[in-house]
Amino acid sequence: MVWIVPDHIAERPLPAGLPEGLSERLILLTPKGADLLWSVEEALRADAVDLVIAELQSALTLTEGRRLQLAAEAGQTTGLMLIGDGKGCPASETRWNCEPAASPSDSTLHHWSLIKNKKGTFGDWVIDWNGASTAFDLVSATGERRVPPTAPG
Numbered sequence: 367m368v369w370i371v372p373d374h375i376a377e378r379p380l381p382a383g384l385p386e387g388l389s390e391r392l393i394l395l396t397p398k399g400a401d402l403l404w405s406v407e408e409a410l411r412a413d414a415v416d417l418v419i420a421e422l423q424s425a426l427t428l429t430e431g432r433r434l435q436l437a438a439e440a441g442q443t444t445g446l447m448l449i450g451d452g453k454g455c456p457a458s459e460t461r462w463n464c465e466p467a468a469s470p471s472d473s474t475l476h477h478w479s480l481i482k483n484k485k486g487t488f489g490d491w492v493i494d495w496n497g498a499s500t501a502f503d504l505v506s507a508t509g510e511r512r513v514p515p516t517a518p519g
Contacts, residue, residue, distance in 0.1 A: 368409040370395045370420040372402055403430060410437035410445050421448045431457030459484050467492055475505065 367388065369379055373396040381389035397405045402422070409418045418438075426434070426447070435457050438445045447458075454461050461482035467475040474495040480488050492505040 367391055367417045367419070368393045368395060368412075368415050370397065370402065370405050370409065370418065372396070372421065372423055373398045375421065375423075403434075406445070406447075407434055407437045410434060410443045411441040412443070413441060415441065415443050417444050417446065419446045419448065422453070425449070425453035426455035426457070428456050431455030435459070454482070458482065 369392060371378060371394065378394065378396075379392070381392070384392065395405050395409070402420070406418060406420045409415055426449075434445060434447075437443075447455075451463075460480060463479040463481055465477050467477040469475060474497075476493045476495070478491045478493050480490075482488075494503045494505050496503050
């Protein structure tokens, strides 16, 4: 996994907060200026990389987005671009919005919305991070939760 953060951004991923074993496989790049998009493109093309996360500071042009899309296809790599609201790229396959959905008893809930999808439907989901299994769990909507059958007595 490659995580790319512009060199002038002080915040970095916290290895201790990542799932077990991931920090040992994480490559953190902090390129300067124009090297950011070059780094993202090269990481997406790399055969040994399965996931590239990049924190972009501005919107991508159609040409930049298409270049990254082609690089991801060539490397068979998933690219996750973290960008601010209103800074999306027309070349992206999907666009997601993620916001905390914390409750007083649970700080790991997130509300995910699929707001652009070139090949499918849109939707909203509440997701819960399960630290024990290091996976996300889909939280059923109220009233749609399956109640386990009671054991015969």
